[in-house]
Amino acid sequence: MSSGAPRGQGQEIRLSRGASLSDFADKINANPGSLVQEMFNLGEMVTATQSCSDDTLQLLGEHLGFDVQIVSPEDEDRELLAQFNINLDAEVAEDRLVSRSPVVTVMGHVDHGKTKLLDAIRKTNVVAGEAGGITQHIGAYQVHYPHNGEDRAVTFLDTPGHEAFTAMRARGAQVTDIVILVVAADDGVMPQTVEALNHAKAAEVPIVVAVNKVDKPDANPEKVRQQLADYGLLAEEYGGDTMFVNVAAKPGIGIDELLEAVLLTADASLELTAPIDGPAQGAVVESHLDKGRGAVATVLVQKGTLRAGDSIVAGGAHGRVRAMLDENGNTVAEALPARPVLVLGLTSVPGAGDTFLAGEDDRTVRQIAEQRQARRRAASFANSSTKATLETLMEQLKEGEKTSLTLVIKGDSSGSVEALEDALFKIEIPDEIQLKVIHRGVGAITESDVNLASASSEATATIIGFNVRASNKVKEMADRANVEIRYYSVIYQAIEEIEAALKGLLKPEYEEVEQGTAEIREVFRSSKIGLIAGCLVRTGLIRRNAKARILRDGTVVADNVTISSLRRFKDDATEVREGFECGLTLSGFGSPQVGDVIETFEMREKPRS
Ligand SMILES: Nc1nc2c(ncn2[C@@H]2O[C@H](COP(=O)(O)OP(=O)(O)OP(=O)(O)O)[C@@H](O)[C@H]2O)c(=O)[nH]1
Numbered sequence: 001m002s003s004g005a006p007r008g009q010g011q012e013i014r015l016s017r018g019a020s021l022s023d024f025a026d027k028i029n030a031n032p033g034s035l036v037q038e039m040f041n042l043g044e045m046v047t048a049t050q051s052c053s054d055d056t057l058q059l060l061g062e063h064l065g066f067d068v069q070i071v072s073p074e075d076e077d078r079e080l081l082a083q084f085n086i087n088l089d090a091e092v093a094e095d096r097l098v099s100r101s102p103v104v105t106v107m108g109h110v111d112h113g114k115t116k117l118l119d120a121i122r123k124t125n126v127v128a129g130e131a132g133g134i135t136q137h138i139g140a141y142q143v144h145y146p147h148n149g150e151d152r153a154v155t156f157l158d159t160p161g162h163e164a165f166t167a168m169r170a171r172g173a174q175v176t177d178i179v180i181l182v183v184a185a186d187d188g189v190m191p192q193t194v195e196a197l198n199h200a201k202a203a204e205v206p207i208v209v210a211v212n213k214v215d216k217p218d219a220n221p222e223k224v225r226q227q228l229a230d231y232g233l234l235a236e237e238y239g240g241d242t243m244f245v246n247v248a249a250k251p252g253i254g255i256d257e258l259l260e261a262v263l264l265t266a267d268a269s270l271e272l273t274a275p276i277d278g279p280a281q282g283a284v285v286e287s288h289l290d291k292g293r294g295a296v297a298t299v300l301v302q303k304g305t306l307r308a309g310d311s312i313v314a315g316g317a318h319g320r321v322r323a324m325l326d327e328n329g330n331t332v333a334e335a336l337p338a339r340p341v342l343v344l345g346l347t348s349v350p351g352a353g354d355t356f357l358a359g360e361d362d363r364t365v366r367q368i369a370e371q372r373q374a375r376r377r378a379a380s381f382a383n384s385s386t387k388a389t390l391e392t393l394m395e396q397l398k399e400g401e402k403t404s405l406t407l408v409i410k411g412d413s414s415g416s417v418e419a420l421e422d423a424l425f426k427i428e429i430p431d432e433i434q435l436k437v438i439h440r441g442v443g444a445i446t447e448s449d450v451n452l453a454s455a456s457s458e459a460t461a462t463i464i465g466f467n468v469r470a471s472n473k474v475k476e477m478a479d480r481a482n483v484e485i486r487y488y489s490v491i492y493q494a495i496e497e498i499e500a501a502l503k504g505l506l507k508p509e510y511e512e513v514e515q516g517t518a519e520i521r522e523v524f525r526s527s528k529i530g531l532i533a534g535c536l537v538r539t540g541l542i543r544r545n546a547k548a549r550i551l552r553d554g555t556v557v558a559d560n561v562t563i564s565s566l567r568r569f570k571d572d573a574t575e576v577r578e579g580f581e582c583g584l585t586l587s588g589f590g591s592p593q594v595g596d597v598i599e600t601f602e603m604r605e606k607p608r609s
Contacts, residue, residue, distance in 0.1 A: 005034040008065040016071050016375070018051040021060075028066065038063065073375070080371055084364050086357065088281060092303075097273035100337040101142065101153035102266040103175055103300065105165050106210075107196035108182030109189075110490055113212040116249035117182055118158045124255050139286030139298040140340030141327040145259045152263055155300070155338045157285060159352075165199055165415065174203065175283050175300050177270055178262055181233075182210045185219035185246070189227040191492040195423060197231055206269050207233060208243050208261050215248035274337035279359025280306035284314050284350045285340060295319075295346040299335075299356050306335040311362045312343070315354030316376055318369035319346040320362065352413075404434035405502055408453050410445050411466035417442060420466055420491055427499050435502065436461075445470035445485060447477055454481035462486060462501075464494060510603040516540025516578065520596045529565065532583050533592045542566065542582065543575045546600040550589055561588040563600060 006028055013027045021035040025048075032048035039046045039056070042063060046052060052060075054070050061068030071079070081088060106114045122141055142155045157176065165176060179200040183193050200207050209228060211221040225235045225244055234240020243261040247254030266272060280301050287297035297314060299306070306312075310321045322345030324332040335341040350356070357368075407424075411417035417440050424435060438461055439452050445465050453461035463470075463478070463485045470478065470485055478485050488494035518535035526532050535542070544566040550558040564587040566573050568580065576582040586592060 005030045005038050005064055010065060010067050012067045012069055013061070014069045014071050015057055016076050017054065017073065019057060020049050020051050021046055022048045024052075024057065024060065028064070035060065076375065077372070080368065080375075081357075084360070084368060086360070088355075088357070092275045096275045096277060098276050100272050100274045101155055102177040102262060102270065102272055103155045103157065103338055104178045104180055104262060105157045105176040106180045106182060107165065107200065108210075108212075109184070109187070109192040109196075110492070112182045112184040112187065112190070112193070113249045114182050117180070117210060117212060117247065118156060120247075120249045120252045120255050121156060121259070122158075123252065124259070136325075136327055136329050136342075138325070138327050138340065138342045140300060142339060143259070145256075145263070147260065147263045153338070154259060154262055155340060157300075157340075159286060165203075175285070175302065176203065176205055177272060178265055179205050179207050180210050180258070180262070181207050182212050182249075183224045183228070184213045185211050185221045185224055186213055186216045188220070188223055189231070191423075191495065194231065195419065195491065197228075197233065199419075201232075206242075206265050208245065208258070208265050209233065209235075210249075210254075210258055211244055211246045212249050214246045215251055215253065221246050272338075274303050276305050276336050278304040279357065280304040280310065280312075280335070281355065281357050282306075282337075284352055284354045284356060286352055287349045289349050293344050295349045296342055296344055297346055297350055297356075298340055298342050300340045301335045301337050303337060304359070306341065306343075306358050308333055310358040311360060311365045312346070312356055312358040313360070313365035313368045313372075314343075314346060314356035315350035316369050316373040317346045317348040317350040317354075318365040321345050321358070404436055405498070406436045406438055406453075406461035407498075408449050408461050408463045409437055409440040409466065410449060410463065410468050411440075411442060412468050414442050416466050416491075420464070420494060423491055423495050424498060427495065427502065444468050445474055447474055450474060450478045450481055450483050453478075453483040464488065464498075466491075466494065510605055512601045513604045514540065515546055515600045515602055516542050517600070518542050518582070518584075518598045520592055520594055520598065521581070522594060523592050529585055531590070531592060532585055533596075533598070534581065534583050535598065536581050537576050537578050538597075539578055540600075541575050541577045542584065542598070542600055544573070546602065548586070548598050548600045550586075550592070551597040551599060552593065552595070557596070558589040561586050561598075563598075 008028065015023060015027065021039065022032040025032040025035050036046060036048055039060060042059060044056060046056065057070060058068050078088070106118055108114050121143060124143060124145070137158065139159055140155060140157045142153050144151055144153050146152070179196070181193065181196055181200065183189060197207065209224070211224045213219055214221055225238065229235070229238065233242045235242055235244040243265055245254055245258045245261045247258055281304055282300050282302040285298045285300050287295070290296045295317060299314065306321065306324070308321050308324055312319060312321055321343055324335060324341040324343055326332050326341060332341050409417055409420060411420060421437055421440060424437070427435070439449065445463055445468060449463055453463050461483070463483060465485060465487045467489050469487065475485070486497070517538045517540065519538055520533045520535050522534040524532055524534065542563060544563055546563045548561040548563055549556050550561055563584050565585045566576060567583045568576055573582065
C-alpha cells in the first residue's frame with residue numbers, strides 16, 4: 001500500500017522546466033509512484049517519467065505543501081556552471097577593462113542590398129599586397145578603419161537578416177552592439193524594414209540607417225528619413241539622434257561615411273570594453289560539419305583571450321582548439337574580444353547562439369558539455385510531450401462558432417519561427433476570425449506535424465514550412481490527410497499570403513438592396529391558399545419568393561416575410577412591375593390589412609475591401 005507522498009511546509013523546491021514526477025519525487029525523497037497517485041487524485045493521469053507542464057508541477061506542489069520554482073534553461077545553465085565554480089557574470093575590475101571594437105549586424109528588407117553592402121564594406125579593407133588568404137565566408141569578419149587618427153576595427157556579422165539575430169537572442173547571446181538598417185532609397189520602408197527595426201529596438205541596440213541605392217534615378221533618400229521618423233527614428237539633421245548615411249553599395253559609394261557613423265554611434269552611446277586577460281567567453285556565430293575538418297564553429301570572443309590549445313566548451317560541444325583561422329584563411333594564434341575566428345577541434349557541432357567558454361581543464365569542459373546535452377535531451381523530450389493533444393485541440397476548436405485559420409509553423413531556427421509568428425499576429429483581422437497556431441517548432445516537417453494538423457477536424461490546420469521541407473513520405477501522408485503544406489523563405493511573402501487566406505476565409509457579408517414596394521388594396525380569403533393580398537406595386541418590382549417586411553403607418557410590423565405566391569389576374573407571375581396590380585400571399589405574416597405596405601428586398605454579397 002502506498003503511504004502517500006510526504007507533505008511539506010512551504011519549502012522551496014527547484015525543478016527545471018519540463019521535469020517529471022520522478023524528478024519531483026527525487027527532490028522531496030518520495031516514491032515516484034506516490035506522486036502518480038497524488039496526481040490521479042487531483043484528476044490528472046501522469047506517468048512517473050512523463051515531462052510535466054509548469055501548471056502540473058505547480059499544482060502538485062501546492063497540493064503537497066511545497067513552493068515549486070520552475071527554473072529556466074538560462075538559470076539552470078548558470079547553476080550548472082556554478083557547480084564548477086564558474087561565474088560568467090562576475091564583475092570585472094575597471095582597471096582590467098580595455099576598449100573593444102563594436103559588433104554590427106546588418107538588417108533590412110529583402111533585396112534592399114544587405115549582401116552587397118557587406119561585400120562593399122569587406123572590400124574597403126583589402127590591403128594591397130596582403131594577398132595569400134582567400135576571403136572565406138565564416139559568418140563574421142572584421143575591418144580596420146582609421147578614425148580620428150586611430151586604427152579602429154569594426155566587426156560585422158555577415159549572416160544578414162534578423163533570423164540569425166533573433167535566433168541568437170533566443171539562445172541568450174547578445175552579441176550585436178549596433179544594427180545597420182539598410183533601406184533602399186527607391187523602395188522606401190517595407191514590412192521587413194519595420195520588423196528589423198522592432199527587433200533592434202527590442203534588443204535595445206542603437207541603429208545606424210544606411211539609405212542604400214542612392215545611385216538609382218528614382219532614389220528618394222529624404223522620403224526614407226521621413227518614413228522612419230514615423231517609427232521613432234529621427235535623423236540627426238532633423239534634430240534626432242539616429243545617424244542616416246546615404247550609400248550605394250553596388251558602386252561602393254558612402255561606405256567610409258557609414259563606417260564613420262558606426263564608430264561615432266559606438267563612441268557616443270556605448271561603452272565598449274571587455275577584459276582581455278582570463279579565459280575566453282563568447283558566442284557561436286555559425287557552425288557546421290566540414291567533411292575534411294570535422295566540426296567547425298565561428299565564435300566571437302566577448303571577454304578574455306582565446307588561444308590555440310585552449311580547451312573549450314560551446315553549448316553541448318567540447319574539445320580543444322586545434323587551430324583558429326580568420327576570414328582570410330590565415331592562422332590566428334590568439335583572439336581578443338570582438339574578434340571572430342573559425343575554431344577547429346570541437347568534437348561536435350554547437351548551435352548558433354550557443355555560448356562558449358574556454359580555459360577550463362579538459363575534464364571540466366567535457367563534464368559541462370555532457371550535462372548540457374543531457375538537459376537538452378530532457379528538454380526536447382519535454383517539448384515533444386507537451387505538444388497539443390487531440391483532446392486539447394478539440395476543446396479549443398469547440399470554443400465559439402468563430403471561423404478560424406489554424407496553423408502549424410515549422411522553421412529553420414527558433415528565431416525565424418518566432419519572427420513569423422509575431423508578424424502573423426500583427427495582421428489586422430476582423431473579430432469574427434481567429435488565427436491559431438497550434439504548434440511551432442524548429443526542423444523539417446514531420447509525420448507528427450501532419451497528424452497534428454489533420455487532427456484539428458473542424459478546420460484542418462495548414463502547415464507552414466519556413467525554409468524547411470517535408471520528406472516525400474510526409475508529403476504523401478499530408479496529401480492523404482488533406483493537409484496543406486506551404487513553403488516560404490521570405491517572411492513578408494508568408495504574411496501576404498496568409499493575410500489573403502484570412503480575407504478569403506471571411507464569410508461573405510451581405511447587404512440589403514431594396515427591390516420594390518407594394519400597397520395592400522384589399523384582402524380576401526381563398527379556401528385553397530388562405531389570405532390573399534390584392535396590391536398595387538408602388539415602386540420597383542415585386543418578385544415571387546422575395547424577402548419582405550410589412551410596414552403599417554411607417555412602422556415595421558413584420559420582418560422575415562416571404563412573398564410565397566404572386567399572381568397577375570389568374571396567372572402565376574414571377575415579377576410584377578411598378579404601377580401594376582397583383583395578388584400575392586405572404587408567408588411569415590398572417591394578418592395583412594388594407595393600407596399595409598410590403599417592402600421587398602434582396603440580399604446581395606458585399607465585396608470585401
Ligand atoms: N543600383 C543599385 N543596386 C543595388 C545597390 N545595392 C544593391 N543593389 C542591387 O539590389 C539587389 C539586391 O541586393 P542584395 O545585396 O542581394 O540584397 P539583400 O538585401 O542582401 O537581399 P536578400 O539577401 O535577398 O535579402 C541586387 O540586384 C543588387 O545588385 C546599389 O547601391 N545600387
